[in-house]
Amino acid sequence: MHRFFVPQLFGDEMTITGVDAKHISKVLRMTIGDELQIVSDDGISALGKISFIDAECVKVRDFEIIAESHEPRVKITLAQGLAKGEKMEFIIQKAVELGATSVVPVAMEHSVVRLDGPKADKKVERWQKIAESAAKQSKRDIIPEVQSVMSVKEMLAANDCATKIIAYECEDQTSLKSALKNAIEQDKINDLLLIIGPEGGISESELELARSAGAVPVSLGRRILRAETAGLVAMSAIFYETGDLGEY
Ligand code: SAM
Numbered sequence: 302m303h304r305f306f307v308p309q310l311f312g313d314e315m316t317i318t319g320v321d322a323k324h325i326s327k328v329l330r331m332t333i334g335d336e337l338q339i340v341s342d343d344g345i346s347a348l349g350k351i352s353f354i355d356a357e358c359v360k361v362r363d364f365e366i367i368a369e370s371h372e373p374r375v376k377i378t379l380a381q382g383l384a385k386g387e388k389m390e391f392i393i394q395k396a397v398e399l400g401a402t403s404v405v406p407v408a409m410e411h412s413v414v415r416l417d418g419p420k421a422d423k424k425v426e427r428w429q430k431i432a433e434s435a436a437k438q439s440k441r442d443i444i445p446e447v448q449s450v451m452s453v454k455e456m457l458a459a460n461d462c463a464t465k466i467i468a469y470e471c472e473d474q475t476s477l478k479s480a481l482k483n484a485i486e487q488d489k490i491n492d493l494l495l496i497i498g499p500e501g502g503i504s505e506s507e508l509e510l511a512r513s514a515g516a517v518p519v520s521l522g523r524r525i526l527r528a529e530t531a532g533l534v535a536m537s538a539i540f541y542e543t544g545d546l547g548e549y
Pocket of ligand 1: 472497499500501
């Protein structure tokens with residue numbers, strides 16, 4: 302079942318325009334009476350029937366609200382050290398599929414990639430489109446936000462989550478499991494900042510900055526994971542631990 306995000310508050314008739322309307326009419330070749338899912342700006346997911354369609358505009362009516370949420374209870378903001386080339390696109394796509402609420406691209410000391418000004422804005426625009434298409438494909442109820450490229454300091458200030466975890470490749474005392482256990486015991490698990498370094502790793506000064514903002518350095522095991530692997534492993538483990546991958 303195809304799902305489309307409609308930038309309007311939920312109502313009896315929802316109107317899809319732009320590239321989505323063209324896709325529905327010309328690529329999917331849907332017609333009047335066909336069913337599709339919409340998600341409104343106020344977060345309502347519903348199954349409706351096409352009542353009007355042309356290449357510019359598709360109107361949908363006769364809705365059945367989709368009650369169960371597709372969103373995880375734990376809100377994870379993934380702060381990802383800028384990684385080279387297509388890796389950021391891969392990381393953002395997989396993070397959205399897994400259930401991230403937001404992604405912050407972080408310009409870190411050991412990031413090979415240097416992005417600033419218009420170049421950074423252009424990249425964020427492309428990454429946001431990747432997030433939207435991954436949200437449609439994975440039937441999310443929201444389109445996760447890709448925040449602007451930030452320094453570690455800016456990222457920490459802008460994402461003051463209840464629990465902050467920094468996956469640190471040199472950490473050998475605290476496991477992700479124990480950090481999550483503490484957060485659950487303190488009832489601080491539902492709003493989590495997960496910081497992952499770039500290919501070059503996390504510098505001592507970045508680690509100290511994160512610590513001073515209350516982040517807990519954790520190990521993801523004795524093997525060194527690639528930048529594009531680490532965040533996905535950590536998110537999968539977190540969602541497994543909290544039952545957001547299903548509890549049955
Ligand atoms: N340059 C680093 C090195 O050779 O040790 C590796 C950095 S790793 C490619 C990229 C990021 O993934 C790290 O900064 C960290 O955030 C995370 N990461 C990878 N393996 C990890 C592990 N075993 N424990 C904790 N974090 C890990």
